[in-house]
Amino acid sequence: MCQRRVGNTVSVSRLISGTLRPVTLSGIFSSDSGIDQMMAGAVARHVKSVFSSPLVKHLFTKKENAPAVDFVDGMYYVATAVVGYHVIQQEKQSKRLREQGKLLEARFDDLMARGMIREQTLVKISTSKLKDIYYQGIVQILNLKEDIPLQSLSPSSASPAKLFPSMAARLNTSFHNALCLLNPFNTPLSTKPFSSSRHSFRFSKKLPYYSQSSSSNKSLYCTSSHENDVDGAETFVLTTPLYYVNAPPHMGSAYTTIAADSIARFQRLLGKKVIFITGTDEHGEKIATSAAANGRNPAEHCDLISQSYRTLWKELDIAYDKFIRTTDPKHEAIVKEFYARVFANGDIYRADYEGLYCVNCEEYKVQTWIKSGLRDFSISRALVDWGIPVPDDDKQTIYVWFDALLGYISALTEDNEQQNLETAITLGWPASLHLIGKDILRFHAVYWPAMLMSAGLNLPKMVFGHGFLTKDGMKMGKSLGNTLEPFELVQKFGPDAVRYFFLREVEFGNDGDYSEDRFIKIVNAHLANTIGNLLNRTLGLLKKNCESTLVVDSTIAAEGIPLKDTVEKLVEKARTNYENLSLSTACEAVLEIGNAGNSYMDQRAPWLLFKQGGDSAESAAKDLVIILEVMRIIAVALSPIAPCLSLRIYSQLGYSLDQFNSITWNDTKWGGLKGGEVMAQANPVFARIELSVGEKDEEEKKPKDSKKKGKAKVKVEQPQTVAEA
């Protein structure tokens, strides 16, 4: 419900629309991946329509053979692009900008000639000092530390084609949705729906534009280019949102956390020091109301709900490193210190703030948020008791988002250490990745960087806003109450099936609907049949014919066998897709390894070769080694997604829990299994989900349509968790 409020508030000044700092507008380029050509064309056109100044055209418009959108490996481009638009509207100095554009081109030419243009380039923009900061920003980012006066740039007719001849833009499928979401004009963005088969791309000479209308069911992806080395070790800090404890978790909350856990596990496999942060956001009016509605005081309520998140994470095999609660005193200390810094920087002032406030969303409603120009935002609330008091003003509490976002930093501190911002920062800031749903992008891509810049802290490297799990087309959410119960799902199907299904079935970045029929079909086909059954059959044959012992090293067995090359290529595909957060495609690649193994088994038919004896039996024994090596590689490559299943596969291949726990991505290399190793007894690693007999009969009797809607009662053998093992 929205209500009009007028209050005396404390606001952050000039963070977005002021002179404070340059804001990154866009970044350039990565030549290796990720956007399809059609998307790029569509985005380019859209960007053109939004950014109608000559200066921005200069940057974003295709000329000759140049990339059309020299875009977007940069951060916060969507939000800041909007800022940029407003700046440009205000500037109204197109002539001068044109002049300066020419100067800039000449400068680029010069830098190119001297080999100083790097692959990654950011363009900075500030709202009031656009021109100066813009050019200086480019100079800085090109790594020329000196401050070159604009006057020293000389005119030239060079086009961007000369500047970036071989670059390709990298753009997440979801980018265009971001533009739709934040589009100041409601300009329709034309694009074809994303297709994974067109995932990899280099710009060609001509970028076609497509006119199919976009759906708004995608997400946002923003990156920046900060380095993040702590003590020389490569650290990967990733976060989920801190979930709001107005109600217990649902499948939507679980979805982000499962994805984050898989990414964390993958990064650990790469040998990085991972700090995986999750937690709960516990302040604000909505929490107080929710607690009262349940007959609890807010603190009790928060304890209870926060605990239900932890319990669910355990059930789902989520291996987080830090769990932060915003009611934790160590968090409060950091918030106050941060507030003091922003205050000391002169960015907080008192003002009346008026807007339509939505308690459910804990935000002012912003139909015209973009259209009317970005404004300072209020960082405190009057008459809200349940929150952190504003220093020196006990009538105000700190706005829940100003408070909660800082949880990403306070989480870094150790419980027994002295809590201060500097210590926290040294322990792992800036974050490598904020994983969020697209609903909270604005807070992460506009408010959060503004806050950090004001406090003089580095910005996170990447914000990825994924799509929604939907029910009947609506976002599943606590407030709407149309949620899917994750505890039930895990109890019924086990953590591997739940994790695998949502990550495989919903392309990361898009929206996705849940159906139990589809769930059962997918996990049975992929996990029980393609993977589980292959292992089972192979171990059965090995036991029968080779006393469960490998006859030769897998490297020797695979000499001259094309399957090995196929597997290596698919492993590489999985790795690239994990790195790009294309989790569904990563799963697909692993499954393709399983398919390749099954095809090999069927073609070679070792059970027949064993019957023939002699050389045939010998090569059949080698075939089994080959297939088991395939299974071993699958176990490693699938471990970020389905860790328990991977462990069970590994155990059947004769490895211990310790050996499993110390695997790295290098273990996806062919050659792990050695001759003489003894495999374990065959035992299904993933039990097929079966409809109970009565239920099956009922299902059979149903007409086709109603069958689809029927709820399956399932009988599934619950697999062991990693912890149990």
Ligand SMILES: Nc1ncnc2c1ncn2[C@@H]1O[C@H](COP(=O)(O)OP(=O)(O)OP(=O)(O)O)[C@@H](O)[C@H]1O
């Ligand atoms: N339907 C959903 N699909 C995917 N992710 C979701 C979904 N619902 C919530 N999330 C995740 O939870 C985050 C929001 O957390 P929050 O605690 O506010 O949950 P919520 O269910 O959206 O709450 P509310 O309905 O009260 O807004 C999202 O940014 C996303 O990470």
